[in-house]
Amino acid sequence: xxDNFCTPLDITQIEKNFADIxxxxxTAEAMHEANRCLYCYDAPCTQxxxxxxxxxxxxxxxxxxxxxGSARVIFDANPIGASCxxxxxxxxxxxxxxxxxxxxxxxxxxxxxxxxxxxxxxADGRPLFEKGESNGRSVxxxxxxxxxxxxxxYLARLGYAVTVYERRAQPGGLDTYGMAEYKMPxxxxxxxxxxxxxxxxxxxxxxxxxxxxxxxxxxxxxxxxFIGVGLGSTRHLEIPGEELGGVIDALHFIEQIKTRDWxxxxxxxxxxxxGAGNTAIDAVTQAKRLGAESVKLIYRRTEKDAPAYxxxxxxxxxxxxxxxxxxxxxEILGDGRVTGLKCRTADGNEVVIxxxxxxxxxxxQKMSSFFENVAGVAVDDKGRxxxxxxxxxxxxxxxxxxxxANGGAEAVDASQMGKMAAIGIHFSLTGERVxxxxxxx
Ligand SMILES: Cc1cc2nc3c(=O)[nH]c(=O)nc-3n(C[C@H](O)[C@H](O)[C@H](O)COP(=O)(O)OP(=O)(O)OC[C@H]3O[C@@H](n4cnc5c(N)ncnc54)[C@H](O)[C@@H]3O)c2cc1C
Ligand code: SF4
Numbered sequence: 001x002x003d004n005f006c007t008p009l010d011i012t013q014i015e016k017n018f019a020d021i022x023x024x025x026x027t028a029e030a031m032h033e034a035n036r037c038l039y040c041y042d043a044p045c046t047q048x049x050x051x052x053x054x055x056x057x058x059x060x061x062x063x064x065x066x067x068x069g070s071a072r073v074i075f076d077a078n079p080i081g082a083s084c085x086x087x088x089x090x091x092x093x094x095x096x097x098x099x100x101x102x103x104x105x106x107x108x109x110x111x112x113x114x115x116x117x118x119x120x121x122x123a124d125g126r127p128l129f130e131k132g133e134s135n136g137r138s139v140x141x142x143x144x145x146x147x148x149x150x151x152x153x154y155l156a157r158l159g160y161a162v163t164v165y166e167r168r169a170q171p172g173g174l175d176t177y178g179m180a181e182y183k184m185p186x187x188x189x190x191x192x193x194x195x196x197x198x199x200x201x202x203x204x205x206x207x208x209x210x211x212x213x214x215x216x217x218x219x220x221x222x223x224x225x226f227i228g229v230g231l232g233s234t235r236h237l238e239i240p241g242e243e244l245g246g247v248i249d250a251l252h253f254i255e256q257i258k259t260r261d262w263x264x265x266x267x268x269x270x271x272x273x274x275g276a277g278n279t280a281i282d283a284v285t286q287a288k289r290l291g292a293e294s295v296k297l298i299y300r301r302t303e304k305d306a307p308a309y310x311x312x313x314x315x316x317x318x319x320x321x322x323x324x325x326x327x328x329x330x331e332i333l334g335d336g337r338v339t340g341l342k343c344r345t346a347d348g349n350e351v352v353i354x355x356x357x358x359x360x361x362x363x364x365q366k367m368s369s370f371f372e373n374v375a376g377v378a379v380d381d382k383g384r385x386x387x388x389x390x391x392x393x394x395x396x397x398x399x400x401x402x403x404x405a406n407g408g409a410e411a412v413d414a415s416q417m418g419k420m421a422a423i424g425i426h427f428s429l430t431g432e433r434v435x436x437x438x439x440x441x
Contacts, residue, residue, distance in 0.1 A: 009291035014262045017289035021182040021315075022086070022112060030116045034063040037108050040099050045110055048097035050416045051078035052438025055094055055110055062117055071121030072128045074114055077419075077438035079153040080146050080192050082122055083175045084412045085115035086184040091311050093412070122191050131200040132159030137429060140165060140222040142209045145173020146411040147228030147402025149196050150418025151425075154436055155226075156199035158426050164201060165218070167208030171196075173230055175411055177255045180282040182289070186258055210374035219397070224425045227375060227385065227393075227400040228418060231364035231408055237274065241332025242360075250275070250283040250361035257286055268357025271295045272341045274329055275361035276306035281313070283359045284321045295321050296353060298343060300328040324353070332358055367404050382407060390424030391417060399425055416441075 009017070025033065037059045045055040054073050061070035074081035090096070090111040098107035121128060138161040141148045149171070152162045170176050175189035197203060209215055218225055234249040236242060248266055250273070256265045271292045273283045276299035288295045297316065299306060303325050306313065316323075326346035333340040333352065340352045366383025371393075378386045378394035384407045385400045387393055393400050401417030403409065419436055427433050 011262060014290060018181045018260075018286075022115075024119060025109070025112050025116045030062055030113060033109050033113055034059050036100065037063070038099055044097035044099060045094040045108075047441075049077075049094045049438070050410070050412045050441075051081075051084075051419070052416075052441045053077040053081065053094075053114075054437065058117060059108070059110070059113055062113055067117050067120040068124065068126075068128070070117035073437070074118055075121070075128055075195075076436070078412065078415050079150045079196065079418075080175065080189075080411060080415050081114060082118035082192055083146070083179075083184060083189050084415070085111050085118055086188065087175070087179050087410075088412050089309055089311075089410060092309060122188075122195075127195070127198050129153075129157055129199065131156045134161065135159035135430075137161070137223045138163070138221070139224045139226060139425060140218040141226045141228065142218070143173060143228035143230060143402070144168075144171035144193060144203065145228055145230050145402060146175055146414035147230075147404075147418040147421075148173070148226065149193060150415040151226045151228065151399075151401065151421045152201045152418075153196050153199060154419055154422035155425065156196070156201050157436075158422065158434065160425075162201045163222070164196075164203045165207045165209050165213065166203060166205050167211070169206050171203055171205065173228075177258055178251065178279075178282075179258075180254070180286060181257050181260070182285075185260075210370065215374050215376075223397070223429055225375075225398045226391075226418075226421050226425065227371075227398065227404065228402040228414070229367050229370055230403040230414075232367050233365060234279075234360050235362050235365050237329065237332075237360055237362065239329055239331055241334060241338070244332055244334045244338050244358075245336055246334070246338035246356055247332055247358045247360065250279045250359050251364070253359055254279070254282055254286065257290070262290065265290060266357070267292055268338075268355065269293045270355045271357045271359060272298055272353055272355040273359040273361055274298050274341075275363070276301075276303075276308055277361065277363060278308055278312060279363075280361035281308045281316050283361050284316050285319045287357075287359070288319045288321060292357075295319075296324055296355065297321055298324045298327050298329060298341065298353065300326065302326060327351070364403075364408060366407070371400075371404075389420075390427060391421035392424055392428065396428065399428075 058073040101107035144166040171193035172189035368383035402414035
């Protein structure tokens with residue numbers, strides 16, 4: 001049987017289901033929204049943004065029609081500001097802190113205004129920043145996700161020759177391969193990587209460090225190294241039946257969706273997704289939007305314990321997802337292919353949930369073996385690379401940031417860590433402490 005045997009929807013309907021969940025603001029809407037901003041002097045939104053974007057400043061520039069200036073403020077603090085405009089959990093970050101919200105009104109739509117300004121700049125195509133005058137030093141960056149792109153940007157602005165080594169065929173990390181398609185298509189993240197390339201950064205794609213090139217070669221070629229390799233593949237369930245056909249990793253499922261080759265995405269008719277984090281929500285909502293007849297989310301703890309944000313749970317609910325809380329999978333049943341998921345309920349009973357596909361979304365493994373065996377730097381007891389306040393690892397010439405160092409957070413956090421690493425690298429090589437927008441947070 002082909003992996004995708006559930007094709008009840010026609011392509012037009014699927015395209016509709018995957019259309020932008022938060023469409024772009026029109027000029028009139030953007031002006032209206034920008035003029036609602038109170039331009040608070042203490043800007044709680046800026047404080048709540050992990051990259052410290054000067055929100056009132058970029059909104060004021062939109063209100064005065066200076067869209068290029070507005071985008072400059074955004075990208076100055078966050079080189080992936082266009083991606084973040086679409087994927088940031090704004091309800092718990094900038095918009096969650098908006099004074100308008102605390103006045104019991106709708107918060108200013110900061111994310112959508114950020115998208116309005118950055119879309120303008122990306123369409124315009126003119127560079128917003130110049131690469132710095134060459135300082136004769138070079139840095140190797142491993143991984144081109146938010147952390148690697150951000151670190152490369154600031155290093156290039158400081159005059160370093162930067163080479164990015166990326167094992168995948170396209171740059172962008174999870175911004176390119178992991179974001180729910182109705183939040184952000186690949187072209188946004190690829191365009192952002194293009195901006196970094198225009199600063200003179202060299203990208204060596206399809207080049208995995210430790211496989212295609214040795215870490216020691218990088219060490220010999222560069223004055224410092226930044227590692228932003230993110231996290232690994234999805235953790236195993238460690239229950240019988242995991243090897244059956246129809247059991248897949250959520251990241252693999254989501255990555256296939258990003259190709260928009262809808263007919264070849266492996267999809268069942270009755271899908272069970274195990275986990276209740278952001279990845280699980282992305283998997284259930286996208287399985288439903290692709291046309292699965294029923295999609296169930298199975299989680300061993302209570303709804304309150306679920307790591308996903310409330311607004312994500314709400315989205316899944318609106319998409320008609322069925323929830324099974326306090327339900328622990330104990331075995332995947334089937335004969336060659338999945339036919340059901342045996343679970344234990346909170347009262348100790350066993351139930352079988354009929355399904356023909358099981359998607360595992362129980363969190364990603366850490367990259368501890370890369371750090372221990374390839375890079376030779378220390379990791380903590382949770383498998384995260386250990387870094388100090390300069391993002392420096394146990395090896396003084398090696399820096400790290402993003403998911404591999406914080407254990408897995410948001411794209412905007414990885415971007416900030418990349419910025420702090422660039423500052424840390426420059427300090428370590430020159431003794432000079434520089435600042436960039438939002439670095440003094
Ligand atoms: C399914 C999913 C959905 C998400 N949705 C959101 C969201 O909506 N909003 C949000 O803010 N965050 C979201 N996140 C989290 C966000 O994607 C991450 O926090 C962010 O991408 C981390 O950036 P990073 O640069 O540390 O790592 P990554 O983005 O993982 O990038 C790491 C890069 O390193 C490369 N690499 C790894 N090993 C090597 C090697 N040996 N040699 C060369 N290259 C290597 C990888 O190919 C990859 O390109 C989501 C995560 C997942 C898994
Ligand atoms: S980067 Fe994210 S958190 Fe920061 S202002 Fe923009 S949307 Fe808000």
